[in-house]
Amino acid sequence: MKKNDKEILELLRQKHLNGTGYGIGLTRFQEMREAIGFLRTRKQGHDVDSIREAMLRLRAQYSKAGQREISSLLFHEEDMSVSRSVITSYFAMYEPELVRQRRANRLKCKRFYAAGVNDILTVDQHDKWKYKFGLVLHSGLDPFIGLIHWLKIWWTNSNPRLILSYYLDSVAETGFMPLVSQSDPGVENFGLANGHTLLRHWHDPSLEGTLQHRWMNQKKNVMPEIGWSQLRHRFTPGFEDILDVGVTNEWYDPNNLLQALVFRWVFIPWLQKALDAYRERVNNTPKRADQNKVLPHGVPNHMYEAPEDYGVLDFKIKVDPQSIAYVRNLYAPPDHEVFELVPKEFGELAAAEFYFAIGQPPVTRTNVWDIYMALLTRFKHLDNLHRMPAELDAHWGYALTIARDDHEDDIALIPNLTPLHNGLGVVEPDGTFYLGGVNNGLGLVIQDRRDDGQR
Numbered sequence: 001m002k003k004n005d006k007e008i009l010e011l012l013r014q015k016h017l018n019g020t021g022y023g024i025g026l027t028r029f030q031e032m033r034e035a036i037g038f039l040r041t042r043k044q045g046h047d048v049d050s051i052r053e054a055m056l057r058l059r060a061q062y063s064k065a066g067q068r069e070i071s072s073l074l075f076h077e078e079d080m081s082v083s084r085s086v087i088t089s090y091f092a093m094y095e096p097e098l099v100r101q102r103r104a105n106r107l108k109c110k111r112f113y114a115a116g117v118n119d120i121l122t123v124d125q126h127d128k129w130k131y132k133f134g135l136v137l138h139s140g141l142d143p144f145i146g147l148i149h150w151l152k153i154w155w156t157n158s159n160p161r162l163i164l165s166y167y168l169d170s171v172a173e174t175g176f177m178p179l180v181s182q183s184d185p186g187v188e189n190f191g192l193a194n195g196h197t198l199l200r201h202w203h204d205p206s207l208e209g210t211l212q213h214r215w216m217n218q219k220k221n222v223m224p225e226i227g228w229s230q231l232r233h234r235f236t237p238g239f240e241d242i243l244d245v246g247v248t249n250e251w252y253d254p255n256n257l258l259q260a261l262v263f264r265w266v267f268i269p270w271l272q273k274a275l276d277a278y279r280e281r282v283n284n285t286p287k288r289a290d291q292n293k294v295l296p297h298g299v300p301n302h303m304y305e306a307p308e309d310y311g312v313l314d315f316k317i318k319v320d321p322q323s324i325a326y327v328r329n330l331y332a333p334p335d336h337e338v339f340e341l342v343p344k345e346f347g348e349l350a351a352a353e354f355y356f357a358i359g360q361p362p363v364t365r366t367n368v369w370d371i372y373m374a375l376l377t378r379f380k381h382l383d384n385l386h387r388m389p390a391e392l393d394a395h396w397g398y399a400l401t402i403a404r405d406d407h408e409d410d411i412a413l414i415p416n417l418t419p420l421h422n423g424l425g426v427v428e429p430d431g432t433f434y435l436g437g438v439n440n441g442l443g444l445v446i447q448d449r450r451d452d453g454q455r
Helices: 005-017 026-035 052-061 067-078 084-094 096-104 160-174 187-203 222-234 236-248 257-283 300-305 321-331 344-357 368-385 390-404 443-454
Strands: 120-126 136-142 147-154 180-183 213-215
Touching: 052 067, 052 236, 067 084, 067 257, 120 160, 120 187, 120 222, 136 160, 136 222, 147 160, 147 257, 147 300, 160 187, 160 321, 180 187, 187 213, 187 321, 222 236, 222 257, 236 257, 236 368, 257 300, 257 344, 257 368, 344 368
Parallel strands: 120 180, 180 213
Antiparallel strands: 120 136, 136 147
């Protein structure tokens, strides 16, 4: 997020200079910032003409981005700090029809209640690209602050070991876990339910015998659905146009073995990099101001790192790395085939020989299909010269079958666990539900009442 000089200076004083005996004034800070080339919006002095080329580049990928999204994209991807008035003028001059479309499709606001940061981690899958492109997505987020913990693209999102690995990677990265996890019902989430429950039992033995995961029936897993809606509006259109090129020209069929594996090898890492950049932008940009909003307003990353600065509670639980390793080895061993982008032998041919032979060009939106076609041609040529051994062909074919059949790995839920209190079946007097894990699901209000009774 673009903070002003006073806000940056205050953070430096609180987080880095406090107690060191050193200090810095605003004027000196501004001199240092400008000396290293970090100019503010006014000093950069952009106008409609100076942002034209950058806007054309961004529009190729983000065809429906609005003013706030474009401002963020210019800042994060083009290193340009541009005023709102300049962007608005650009829209009026070059994109009046898009402005009318965006105004006609504004979303209606809904309310969401949670107890604090790290109360709930909610996950969901997204299958809009599954049958046309053989690609699926998965996301995990903290709904209280809108922080995206992960946003992954892969050739399957129905394997419980894969879904659990996303969660374990996130916990290992932050060093903390939430009170409860939450998902739609389905066997693909059994690994997450088991894994998170075991981690909670490991760190709090008093919870043994309880399930620390909530199942959201009847399409009630609302917050991830909002996230997917935003992704479809802000990210998907430009990239979907690129993917459509191969399908329209009949270069790619997700049911063709060689085409599917080459496509995975080329496109998934490239798209994952783009999704990582999208996630960073979302996590470093405050949501639109809303006077009716009951959740805290700010930059998600800042609220996650310093919730006390926003006057909210933090329920994070520090995690022992040994517990992560234990759960991973039990339910999501790294050598499982679901973690292979493509079969090992195929990947070695693609990377060590064919990609090297074409000069190892960086994958971009303008050459991604050229790289795909060049690699596919070499694999076809190899197959024509030397017929693939039957066992190799069968192994590669099995990798495709896993995705095509929506393969579901064999993980059973831990039996005889007591569900959390409250949930969708318990309505508060004000018509709300509590879905978090505070006081094993009873929530803050119940605990406060008990405390009042003890005084």
